[in-house]
Amino acid sequence: MKKNLLILCLLLSFAVSVNAQKAKYVFYFIGDGMGAGQVLATEMMLAEQDGRIGYEPLCMTNFPIIGMARTYSNKNSVTDSAAGGTALSTGYKTTNGFIGMTSDSVAVETIAEKLKKLGFGIAVCTTVSIDHATPACFYAHATSRKMYNVIGNMLPQSGFDFFAGAGFRKPLNQDGTSIYDKVMDAGYTIARGLDQFYKYKANSDKMLLIQRTDGLEENKYESESSIPYRIDRKDGDLTLEQITRAAIDFTPKENGFFMMLEAGKVDWGCHANDLAAAIGEVQDLDDAVKVAYDFYLQHKDSTLIVITADHETGGLSLGCDGKYFLRLKQLERQKQSGWNFWEDLKKTYKANPKLSWGKVKKMISEKFGLYSEIKPSKEEDKAIKNCFYALTGNKKKIQHTLLDHPKYDMGIVLTQVFDRHAQCAWTTTGHSAANVPVYAIGVGAEQFAGWQDNIEIEPKILKAMGY
Numbered sequence: 001m002k003k004n005l006l007i008l009c010l011l012l013s014f015a016v017s018v019n020a021q022k023a024k025y026v027f028y029f030i031g032d033g034m035g036a037g038q039v040l041a042t043e044m045m046l047a048e049q050d051g052r053i054g055y056e057p058l059c060m061t062n063f064p065i066i067g068m069a070r071t072y073s074n075k076n077s078v079t080d081s082a083a084g085g086t087a088l089s090t091g092y093k094t095t096n097g098f099i100g101m102t103s104d105s106v107a108v109e110t111i112a113e114k115l116k117k118l119g120f121g122i123a124v125c126t127t128v129s130i131d132h133a134t135p136a137c138f139y140a141h142a143t144s145r146k147m148y149n150v151i152g153n154m155l156p157q158s159g160f161d162f163f164a165g166a167g168f169r170k171p172l173n174q175d176g177t178s179i180y181d182k183v184m185d186a187g188y189t190i191a192r193g194l195d196q197f198y199k200y201k202a203n204s205d206k207m208l209l210i211q212r213t214d215g216l217e218e219n220k221y222e223s224e225s226s227i228p229y230r231i232d233r234k235d236g237d238l239t240l241e242q243i244t245r246a247a248i249d250f251t252p253k254e255n256g257f258f259m260m261l262e263a264g265k266v267d268w269g270c271h272a273n274d275l276a277a278a279i280g281e282v283q284d285l286d287d288a289v290k291v292a293y294d295f296y297l298q299h300k301d302s303t304l305i306v307i308t309a310d311h312e313t314g315g316l317s318l319g320c321d322g323k324y325f326l327r328l329k330q331l332e333r334q335k336q337s338g339w340n341f342w343e344d345l346k347k348t349y350k351a352n353p354k355l356s357w358g359k360v361k362k363m364i365s366e367k368f369g370l371y372s373e374i375k376p377s378k379e380e381d382k383a384i385k386n387c388f389y390a391l392t393g394n395k396k397k398i399q400h401t402l403l404d405h406p407k408y409d410m411g412i413v414l415t416q417v418f419d420r421h422a423q424c425a426w427t428t429t430g431h432s433a434a435n436v437p438v439y440a441i442g443v444g445a446e447q448f449a450g451w452q453d454n455i456e457i458e459p460k461i462l463k464a465m466g467y
């Protein structure tokens with residue numbers, strides 16, 4: 001009898017200690033547009049670069065819990081980032097375009113707002129503009145993601161401790177007032193770049209960390225849509241890894257914290273059908289996850305890390321044209337994003353209207369290996385040239401092909417052609433309905449194993465935190 005009682009007491013105390021374990025520190029990573037294919041492409045490319053077929057696991061794919069989430073929105077099989085973000089931030093499915101609101105335009109509290117009230121430190125971070133759909137879904141409520149001013153003005157009202165991103169896409173209100181001024185009036189310090197962050201942090205109550213903009217006077221701000229892609233990165237550009245370190249450094253820890261960290265440009269790379277650019281962003285996200293994982297190793301009994309996506313972008317196919325191989329090693333030949341190449345080319349043409357096709361071909365070969373190591377087919381060659389003819393006002397020379405881009409965007413055509421030679425293909429320049437992966441580790445992570453709907457993720461995180 002005594003022995004049974006002892007076992008019962010031991011079991012009870014074990015149950016109490018298990019129940020008492022709550023996630024005090026939560027990292028919620030969102031790879032915008034990051035489907036399972038984008039993650040696998042990254043792992044298989046790393047293996048090919050290492051001279052083998054297979055995969056090189058990322059930090060996040062090594063996590064013990066793997067699940068899958070469905071992403072459809074309230075009225076569309078294919079979600080946009082606003083409805084996807086709202087599902088992930090509030091646990092409600094809504095109409096595409098809506099931010100933090102149900103389909104009948106009722107504002108719903110986001111996980112960040114709930115936890116702020118409960119005394120947690122809150123950080124909302126992204127690699128795109130801070131008024132963009134995904135970060136907005138954690139602090140704002142609007143019937144359209146395009147209401148950038150409405151959304152931007154809600155940021156200082158949130159009172160969250162730490163924000164980071166490129167800046168504001170629409171920094172000026174219609175009455176000429178600046179959202180940056182409102183942010184500062186609400187007690188935020190604005191740090192432009194990491195140097196300023198480390199200089200100001202000790203004397204700051206709340207912080208907005210944005211991309212450094214060289215050549216601008218203090219208190220002058222430009223519209224900032226995103227931090228450059230990893231593939232185009234220059235010294236001084238922010239990275240999600242640096243942002244994650246700064247967020248951990250700055251956000252109050254006494255009562256625990258909640259951080260949403262978005263890799264916003266996996267999506268942009270996929271919209272542009274640019275696999276090398278998109279893979280760079282997945283790697284960047286994984287570098288940031290490593291920072292959170294180091295934090296987890298120091299606080300194993302009180303930390304939860306969840307990584308997922310709002311949707312897949314691009315309908316990426318690893319394998320095409322009936323071939324049974326990939327040439328992912330080829331991606332290392334690409335030296336610049338297609339978008340950046342096209343922007344540079346347009347500037348070069350403006351400065352030199354006599355720019356010849358021969359010169360452009362040389363530029364393409366330098367940045368993509370196309371026309372030198374990789375030979376485009378006749379159709380591909382025509383589609384690339386058509387973009388050049390459209391740019392230089394020689395539309396008469398255009399010979400239409402099925403590979404033409406409606407706006408003759410050479411950045412997109414080049415990467416579509418380049419990726420096809422790596423035996424990877426894109427089915428859309430928009431989003432797809434594909435399921436997205438969920439990776440988790442830490443307190444309450446087991447809840448994320450297996451199938452789930454995107455609206456189940458927010459309540460599961462709160463449950464892990466004891467709510």
Ligand SMILES: [Zn+2]
Nearest residue numbers: 032033081310
């Ligand atoms: Zn998205």
